[in-house]
Amino acid sequence: MAKSYSELSPSIRTLMGPGPSSAHPRVLRAMTTPLVGYLDPDFFKVMEEVKELLRYVLQTTNELTIPVSGTGSAGMETCISNLVETDDEVLVCVNGYFGERMCEIVERYGGKVRRIETPWGKVTEPTLIDEALKSSRAKVVALVHAETSTGARQPLEEIGKIAHKNGALLLVDAVTSLGGHPVKADEWGIDACYSGSQKCLSCPPGISPVSFSKRAVEAVDSRKTKIGNWYLDMSLVAKYWSDEHTYHHTPPTSMIYALREALRLVQEEGLEARFKRHELNHRALVAGLDAMGIKMFVEEGSRLWSLNAACVPEGVDDARVRGRLLNEFNIEIGGGFGALKGKVWRIGLMGYSSSKNNVLMFLGALENVLTSEGYSLKPGAGVGAANSTYNE
Ligand SMILES: *Cc1c(COP(=O)(O)O)cnc(C)c1O
Numbered sequence: 001m002a003k004s005y006s007e008l009s010p011s012i013r014t015l016m017g018p019g020p021s022s023a024h025p026r027v028l029r030a031m032t033t034p035l036v037g038y039l040d041p042d043f044f045k046v047m048e049e050v051k052e053l054l055r056y057v058l059q060t061t062n063e064l065t066i067p068v069s070g071t072g073s074a075g076m077e078t079c080i081s082n083l084v085e086t087d088d089e090v091l092v093c094v095n096g097y098f099g100e101r102m103c104e105i106v107e108r109y110g111g112k113v114r115r116i117e118t119p120w121g122k123v124t125e126p127t128l129i130d131e132a133l134k135s136s137r138a139k140v141v142a143l144v145h146a147e148t149s150t151g152a153r154q155p156l157e158e159i160g161k162i163a164h165k166n167g168a169l170l171l172v173d174a175v176t177s178l179g180g181h182p183v184k185a186d187e188w189g190i191d192a193c194y195s196g197s198q199k200c201l202s203c204p205p206g207i208s209p210v211s212f213s214k215r216a217v218e219a220v221d222s223r224k225t226k227i228g229n230w231y232l233d234m235s236l237v238a239k240y241w242s243d244e245h246t247y248h249h250t251p252p253t254s255m256i257y258a259l260r261e262a263l264r265l266v267q268e269e270g271l272e273a274r275f276k277r278h279e280l281n282h283r284a285l286v287a288g289l290d291a292m293g294i295k296m297f298v299e300e301g302s303r304l305w306s307l308n309a310a311c312v313p314e315g316v317d318d319a320r321v322r323g324r325l326l327n328e329f330n331i332e333i334g335g336g337f338g339a340l341k342g343k344v345w346r347i348g349l350m351g352y353s354s355s356k357n358n359v360l361m362f363l364g365a366l367e368n369v370l371t372s373e374g375y376s377l378k379p380g381a382g383v384g385a386a387n388s389t390y391n392e
Contacts, residue, residue, distance in 0.1 A: 013326070014353070016362060017334035018148045018307060019176065020198035020205050021350035023258075027203050030261035031254045038240075038251055046260055047241060053263035054209050057178060057201075057271070058193060060185035065211040066241045067259055068194075068232060069252050072175040075194025075208030077105055079171050081229040082212075082220050083140055083192060086110030091138040091168070093124040097149035097338060098173055102142050109228050114138060120339060121150045121298050121309070126158045133166035139219070140169045140192075145183065146176035148199075149337060151298045151309030151346065153181065160189020169216055175199055178209065179266055179351055180278045180306035191216040197255070200278070200306050202351030203262045207255040210234075262351075278305040281354045284389040285347065288363040291385035292370070292377050297344050306354070308347040309336070313375060318342045321369050329365040359386055 015022045036043045054065045068078050080102065084090060090106045092099060095118040103113045116132055118124045129141060141163040145154050156172065163170040169191040174183045180200030185193050191213040197203035212220070212234065220227070220234060227233040231249065239246040266274060282305035286296060289310050297309035312318045318335055322345070325331045334346035347362065363382035370377065 011330055013330045013332050014358060014361070015332050016348050016353055016358060017332045018346045018348055019196070019350065021200070021202055021348055021353040023198075023204050024202045024262065024265055024352040026265065027258050027261045030257045031204070033254070033257045035253050038247070038253070039245060043253070044245065046256060050256060050260050050263065051241065053260065053267060054211070057263060057266055058174075058183055058185045058209065058211050059187065059271075060211055060213075062185065062211045062213055064217055064234065064238055065209070066237065067197075067207045067256065068210050068237065069206075069249065069255075070208060070232075071198070071205045072173075072194065072196030072208050073101070074232060075175070075196060075210050076102065076173060077229065078208075078210050078232040078234060079192040079194050080105045080111070080142075081109050081232055082227050082234045083169060083171065083216065084109045084111040085223055085225050087112060088140070089114055089136055089138045090140045090142055091116065091129065091132055091136065093118065093129065093141070093143040093154070095122055095124060095150065095152060095154075096120050096144065096147035098144045098147060098175070102144070102173070106142070121152055123152050123154045123302050126155075126162055129159060130162045130166070133162065133168060138166070138168045140171050142171040142173075144173040146174065146181065146304050146306060148176045148307050148346070150340070151296075151304050151307045151344075152302050153177070153304045156188045156190070164189055169219060175208075176304065176306050176350070179262075179274065180354065181304070182271070182275055185211055185213075191219075197259055197262065199348075200350045200354075201259070201262045201266070202353070203258045204255070206252060207259050209259075275305075278349065278354050280390070281305070281349045281356065281359050282308060284356070284386040285349060285359050285363070287389045288359065288382035288386035291381040292363070292367065297340070306348065306350045308349065309340075309344045310347060312343055312345060313370075316370065316373065316375055318345070321345075321366075321373065324369045325365055328369070329361075331362055331365055333362075356390060
């Protein structure tokens with residue numbers, strides 16, 4: 001018999017890694033909405049709804065709030081390429097892999113990177129940013145809100161004020177936080193913010209929300225040179241997303257339907273309820289891991305709810321355990337990279353994937369694998385501790 005390949009091949013996985021997370025079934029269904037042209041009046045209504053919902057999720061009134069075509073890195077490249085001209089100084093806070101990527105992109109657009117280095121897993125001290133800005137002419141301060149490579153959450157409350165009083169713009173990567181943690185673009189004084197669809201918004205990968213403040217729009221308008229990236233040129237893309245609807249490039253229609261549905265789901269749940277859900281599932285997971293003798297990589301108080309970095313216990317084979325979780329339980333978690341390779345497991349609890357079911361199933365599966373690998377632990381300890389958290 002010939003092997004048949006249906007839509008069920010590949011296997012149905014539970015995505016609990018660093019992203020993509022499992023897409024919500026309603027989002028997947030929305031993607032089969034019939035296509036219309038990019039100048040169809042019905043599509044304009046979809047676009048208006050997406051902009052409106054994005055402002056709600058980003059807690060902003062920024063006029064220029066749109067999804068750009070491409071994954072989170074396209075959002076990163078949009079913010080950097082629009083704001084940075086040759087020889088512009090950019091202060092980048094680096095405490096993980098995605099801070100590094102920002103430096104790389106700034107350099108490619110001719111910007112001068114000034115780095116503030118913080119060890120992986122820790123967060124940048126605002127005073128260091130203040131000091132660095134006093135002795136520089138930085139146009140932009142860039143940092144990552146949710147460092148997916150380490151599981152650390154960067155507090156942002158004070159940083160906008162520090163940047164602005166020193167005449168700099170604040171650029172924030174909210175790829176792994178938006179839809180799982182509060183991102184208060186206006187209150188925190190964020191000037192340019194980008195996210196991605198496949199983390200806490202539970203969409204497939206392929207589209208990324210971007211929002212520019214008035215200050216950021218003015219900075220783009222007062223550039224001396226053309227934006228170095230035609231595809232991501234916000235002045236052109238914004239014209240299509242404005243009432244002018246001037247053609248720039250064909251928008252990824254089905255991804256925009258998907259994003260609209262994902263944002264509607266956020267609105268239906270409500271931001272506060274959604275953040276509480278992410279926090280509770282994170283706490284239950286941490287309690288479960290702790291009861292199994294597994295430590296968290298990031299100290300309490302700086303931990304993300306959406307991405308949990310747990311230290312691989314001494315003597316346990318990281319890749320083997322992840323392989324068994326995938327093959328025997330269809331659960332995907334992430335390993336560490338760079339200096340953390342083989343040292344941490346990155347367990348995502350993002351959007352639709354942040355559920356009681358997933359936490360309890362994962363802890364049970366991990367116990368099954370670890371005990372059969374000879375790691376000794378009290379039976380049921382992880383699931384029991386997680387249940388105690390849920391039943392508090
Ligand atoms: C995933 C991620 C990105 C990159 O997004 P892609 O969708 O992989 O292009 C950027 N920043 C952070 C913090 C991320 O987690």
